[in-house]
Amino acid sequence: MPIHSSLAPVIFKRKSTRNYQSTAVSPEQMEAIRTFLEQLVPLYPDIPFHAEILDAADVRCVQPWKTPHFVAVSTLDTPEALINVGFLLQQLDLFIQSLGLGSCWVGLGRSRKPAPEGLTHAILMPFGVAAEPVWREDAAQFNRKLLAEIADKPDHRLECVRLAPSATNSQPWYFVHAGDDLHVYQVIQGPLKRMTLGKMNCIDMGIALCHLAVTCEGTFALRQLEDAPALDGYSYIGTVAAQ
Ligand SMILES: Cc1cc2nc3c(=O)[nH]c(=O)nc-3n(C[C@H](O)[C@H](O)[C@H](O)COP(=O)(O)O)c2cc1C
CATH class of the missing domain: 3.40.109.10 (NADH Oxidase)
Known part of the structure; x- marks a missing residue:
């Protein structure tokens, strides 16, 4: 792509x-x-x-x-x-x-x-035209989850996702490795949060996938796998192949 x-x-x-x-x-x-x-x-x-x-x-x-x-x-x-x-x-x-x-x-x-x-x-x-600086000076200025909180294994490819913006900074993503591929999951919010964040969290997932696509050096593809593992508390979005 x-x-x-x-x-x-x-x-x-x-x-x-x-x-x-x-x-x-x-x-x-x-x-x-x-x-x-x-x-x-x-x-x-x-x-x-x-x-x-x-x-x-x-x-x-x-x-x-x-x-x-x-x-x-x-x-x-x-x-x-x-x-x-x-x-x-x-x-x-x-x-x-x-x-x-x-x-x-x-x-x-x-x-x-x-x-x-x-x-x-x-x-x-x-x-x-901004009336404040438009860029952060370094990664320490991002208020985000740790890599260990958003994936089952360390993976430098996910730093770009970790820094992605999300509605109310909710960071609803989680990644599970399947070899070099990544199963992508979205957190299922409780009933109250689902009312305010449900649709926004779908947009957040697209933002995360955009960051992966922009930073991967070769190909990026999202597929739906029939046999992707279920993850308690999360819904399966797809599986990414990103080199
Ligand atoms: C789908 C979505 C909706 C958002 N809606 C608002 C909003 O209505 N008002 C607002 O001030 N910020 C909004 N934000 C910005 C987030 O609060 C912000 O991205 C998050 O706190 C992370 O901060 P950063 O973008 O400065 O890295 C939204 C972000 C996303 C991705």
Whole structure:
């Protein structure tokens, strides 16, 4: 899968930006973002995905966002479609930050415009000229689980997943080795958390898979195996072959 591997270094310094200037990004940068948006690589190519850049007047958010720019995404209301959204839009998050601009995933908001027929709103991503540093200085500034908490064995390939962003920093992923392949699991939240985090955690899983795809040096593929082992408290997402 031809994914944007040049973005790999951004994974190790990116962060959510919540403080913005109200100035618009330059026309050149906006053009680069629009072009990149058209070149996102899907995980599930057959699932419809609609992304558009909106002005602040076209979105409704719980938090105040000073930036004038938002990406609004709509898709099908299925776990696979939301995993696909995470996989696709994380490529944009990394690209925007590679330009020195800020961005943030936002579940607490939606577009005021109706989604295209058959699709539902999935997520927003405000982006723009930051009023704070857009990068972390080093990995110590990431507040994340340890590698031993997200996998059955040490594996340097998983550092990029460990640092991935997730809704409320919930980090819902777990990996089990099968030789060089990785069975991928998503934590099953309790009933209360499932109401707020259920859909967001599907997006998180797509973000994690995006980081794996961007950093693997050769091929990346996700397959569904009939005989993947069940893991108590987790649902099976698929098995990754990543060299
Ligand atoms: C699917 C998703 C939804 C999120 N929703 C919000 C949100 O509504 N508001 C917000 O301030 N941050 C939101 N975040 C950002 C997370 O809080 C943030 O990624 C996490 O705390 C890790 O911090 P970092 O991105 O700076 O590394 C969301 C992140 C994801 C992946």
